[in-house]
Amino acid sequence: MKSTPLHTAFAFLFIFFALGWTVPANAIEMCPRSDRYTCVVDGDTLWLEGVNYRLEGYDTPEEYNNVCGGFAEIDLARAATRRLRDLLNHNNWELRSLGQADRYGRVLANIYINGEDVGDILVREGLARYWPDGEEFWCR
Numbered sequence: 001m002k003s004t005p006l007h008t009a010f011a012f013l014f015i016f017f018a019l020g021w022t023v024p025a026n027a028i029e030m031c032p033r034s035d036r037y038t039c040v041v042d043g044d045t046l047w048l049e050g051v052n053y054r055l056e057g058y059d060t061p062e063e064y065n066n067v068c069g070g071f072a073e074i075d076l077a078r079a080a081t082r083r084l085r086d087l088l089n090h091n092n093w094e095l096r097s098l099g100q101a102d103r104y105g106r107v108l109a110n111i112y113i114n115g116e117d118v119g120d121i122l123v124r125e126g127l128a129r130y131w132p133d134g135e136e137f138w139c140r
Contacts, residue, residue: 043080
């Protein structure tokens with residue numbers, strides 16, 4: 001099969017996303033409601049250069065759908081979002097794509113800071129739960 005520029009581009013993107021890349025600390029802002037390009041959506045979702053990523057292996061409460069925990073859930077969701085943003089802005093980190101998307105079309109990935117998964121940091125700090133098996137403690 002003859003390689004075309006499109007095949008070459010897809011091969012490059014696969015290698016780029018599958019292997020991950022290291023990103024220096026910089027000013028990543030909170031996402032606005034629209035026009036998302038590089039920003040933090042919540043404690044487990046972000047946009048980088050126009051690509052929407054869902055961080056795998058952990059879950060944080062949601063600020064906007066208030067599933068079960070009322071204002072305590074909203075406060076925890078905001079704290080988790082701020083903490084993810086702070087971690088990204090004050091550390092060098094590496095994003096590693098899993099090479100697949102979730103049901104919402106977000107690319108599944110992990111972020112590592114000094115070799116530690118950012119999800120482990122947020123769980124340890126009481127801002128997240130492991131997913132899918134962790135208890136939604138903010139629902140108590």
